[in-house]
Amino acid sequence: WDDDADINPEDEVDDTDGVDPEAERAAWKLRELKRVRRDRLAIEEKEKEREEIERRRNMTAEEREAEDKIYIDAQKEDREGKGQMG
């Protein structure tokens, strides 16, 4: 009946700053690094996508088709393999 029993009491979370300045600074640095890394990955990702589009554009229609065929065949083989396992 006591719904509040397993709820964290308010004072379990302490928002006092400057208790351990070095640790707090280190924790922030880690968070900021993760953000920087995340943003860089996003840029790389976008760059890759752009290159891929560029690459495909520079191919002739036949080349594109040939590449697609290899991809589709590989996919099919994959699926058949799975079927046999089952």
Added chain:
Amino acid sequence: MAHQADAKKSLDERGYTGALIRGDNPLKLFEKAVRDRIVDSYYWKEQCFGLNAATLLDRAVELTFIGGTYGVAQKPTPFLCLAFKLLQLTPDKEIILFYLEQEEYKYLRALAAFYIRLAWEKDADVYTTLEPYLSDSRKLKRRIREGWALTHVDEFIDDLLLKNRVCATTLPKLNPRLFLEDEDRLEPRVSALGEELEELDHDDERDSASDGEVEELPNGH
């Protein structure tokens, strides 16, 4: 001027004449269910009645946690109520920036940041105004549905810029930073880590360079 019973008047669909944000009544930035819970709440009725941009400060400096709604009844937090009040008041940009710049009151800063993300219509301004506070590492107490959690000013800012939902509210659409950079409407962000970041990068390069050598050896390179 007769003070209409709270948000009733500004929420009245008929003949709304107040300030507009994105062409609509700013109060509608909160979902109907949340609006109703705010207007029904004790904090709203007792502490938010008749506030203006100056007296709202008295309430905002008393904030001790952020959050949206909590508990089985989904009660709104004072933080959410004050944000709602700000949407009703739509104070001038200078006033909001003044709130944001107050070093002493981290919850006031969080409130101003939340409002800016909700109300400002120029995406580039939202980024350039909020991002400097990604270096504010102070702790924030956050009321969650059941219980409490710890977050930080920088994390909260990051959430505002990245997430779709923050504090029981669906945030208005914000173009991704990369998109604005591509359009030349925004310069790349400079991390407050500054030179430290460069040093770390150099370490990384050295690490990956030595990794590469080890991998290439078996191939006879």
